[in-house]
Amino acid sequence: MSDKPLKPTEKELEILQILWENDVVSVKDVHESLGGEATNGYTTILKLMQIMHEKGLVSRERSGKLHMYKAVLSQESTRQQMVDKMIDTVFQGSAAQLVLSALGNNRSSKEELLEIRKYLEKLEGGAS
Amino acid sequence: MSDKPLKPTEKELEILQILWENDVVSVKDVHESLGGEATNGYTTILKLMQIMHEKGLVSRERSGKLHMYKAVLSQESTRQQMVDKMIDTVFQGSAAQLVLSALGNNRSSKEELLEIRKYLEKLEGGAS
DNA sequence: ACCTATCTACGAATTTTTTCGTAAATAGTA
DNA sequence: TACTATTTACGAAAAAATTCGTAGATAGGT
Numbered sequence: 001m002s003d004k005p006l007k008p009t010e011k012e013l014e015i016l017q018i019l020w021e022n023d024v025v026s027v028k029d030v031h032e033s034l035g036g037e038a039t040n041g042y043t044t045i046l047k048l049m050q051i052m053h054e055k056g057l058v059s060r061e062r063s064g065k066l067h068m069y070k071a072v073l074s075q076e077s078t079r080q081q082m083v084d085k086m087i088d089t090v091f092q093g094s095a096a097q098l099v100l101s102a103l104g105n106n107r108s109s110k111e112e113l114l115e116i117r118k119y120l121e122k123l124e125g126g127a128s
Numbered sequence: 129m130s131d132k133p134l135k136p137t138e139k140e141l142e143i144l145q146i147l148w149e150n151d152v153v154s155v156k157d158v159h160e161s162l163g164g165e166a167t168n169g170y171t172t173i174l175k176l177m178q179i180m181h182e183k184g185l186v187s188r189e190r191s192g193k194l195h196m197y198k199a200v201l202s203q204e205s206t207r208q209q210m211v212d213k214m215i216d217t218v219f220q221g222s223a224a225q226l227v228l229s230a231l232g233n234n235r236s237s238k239e240e241l242l243e244i245r246k247y248l249e250k251l252e253g254g255a256s
Numbered sequence: 257a258c259c260t261a262t263c264t265a266c267g268a269a270t271t272t273t274t275t276c277g278t279a280a281a282t283a284g285t286a
Numbered sequence: 287t288a289c290t291a292t293t294t295a296c297g298a299a300a301a302a303a304t305t306c307g308t309a310g311a312t313a314g315g316t
Contacts, residue, residue: 009303013217027263044305046264051303065263065312079218083229086214089141090207095230096240100247101211102223102230112224113252117245119228124241137273155293172275174294179273193282193293 006073012052015045016078019058019071026066136206140180143173144206147186147199154194 008016018033019025025033031045049069052058060067083098091097108116136144146161147153153161159173177197180186188195211226219225236244 011304017217040304041306042263043265043307047266047305048303050265065314067264079225079229080233082214082218083226084233086210087230089145090210094240095236096244097207098211098230099227099244101207102215102226103247103251104208105212105223106251107215107221108223108251110252112222113248116224116227117248117252119231120241120245120248123231123236124238124245139274168274169276171277171294175275175296176273178295193284195294 006055006057008052008057008078011048012057015048015052016057016071016073016075019069020075024068024070026068028066030069134183134185134201136180136185139176140185143176143180144185144199144201144203147197148203152196152198154196156194158197 014034015030018030022029022033027042027046027049030049031037031040031042034040034045049058049060053060053069057072058069059072060069062068087093087095087098091101103113103116142162143158146158150157150161155170155174155177158177159165159168159170162168162173177186177188181188181197185200186197187200188197190196215221215223215226219229231241231244
């Protein structure tokens with residue numbers, strides 16, 4: 001009876017981003033954050049969030065007339081899960097290859113690179 | 129009339145992996161590589177590859193009775209595209225965060241870590 | 257209590273992706 | 287040539303994901 005990996009779809013992921021940024025939000029909040037009626041119908045977002053609730057991706061709580069939603073999984077764990085999957089399916093299991101790709105587009109600042117190097121040195125201290 | 133980013137679906141990506149590994153392959157090769165009839169019907173793979181051909185994801189050439197397929201996009205560029213997208217949609221634009229995630233869980237070998245650090249030092253030489 | 261604005265529930269249509277059955281084409285061989 | 291095995295073409299079903307319309311519920315104001 002264990003819970004499955006629970007893979008969010010593309011749209012669900014968009015919504016999750018907003019939940020993670022705001023901790024607790026209404027459907028209206030999400031709808032507006034995504035660009036309002038110009039981008040998606042209100043009931044589209046509502047439906048998506050209802051489905052996410054059924055799947056257990058989000059929890060919710062009544063607050064007067066409306067529902068306030070929270071993400072169940074942390075951003076951290078979801079990121080980890082997605083990165084791991086990408087390493088497996090796209091980089092033949094080599095995290096290093098992904099790293100090189102990620103740094104390849106030269107979008108990282110000096111500060112970020114330094115942070116990475118520090119982390120790296122820590123790892124190299126006790127790597128297999 | 130410019131070509132769009134051309135986003136492969138999940139299944140298409142599986143097939144592309146095999147094309148990249150083998151350079152030129154038949155439908156049969158792909159079908160077998162993916163586990164044979166136990167995993168997918170032959171015509172399922174065939175159809176997918178025909179669709180990929182229509183989309184311009186692969187090129188093909190008759191060789192006697194059968195078609196030999198090649199990937200149009202390089203593994204490199206596709207990886208880069210996917211990583212960039214992930215950085216944008218999941219890591220709020222921070223490549224560094226993705227890198228930390230990639231190194232965090234998976235155990236990279238000493239050699240790999242060294243390779244990354246070398247690359248990093250090269251980058252740090254002239255980063256913005 | 258009634259009206260109104262807002263929100264949810266639900267069903268269903270649409271679109272995209274995946275799957276496969278059937279028929280026709282092809283090449284080799286008897 | 288006729289038979290057979292293999293491959294392709296095509297259409298359409300099935301499954302998954304996205305979109306939205308309509309009806310009913312809810313809370314607040316008058």
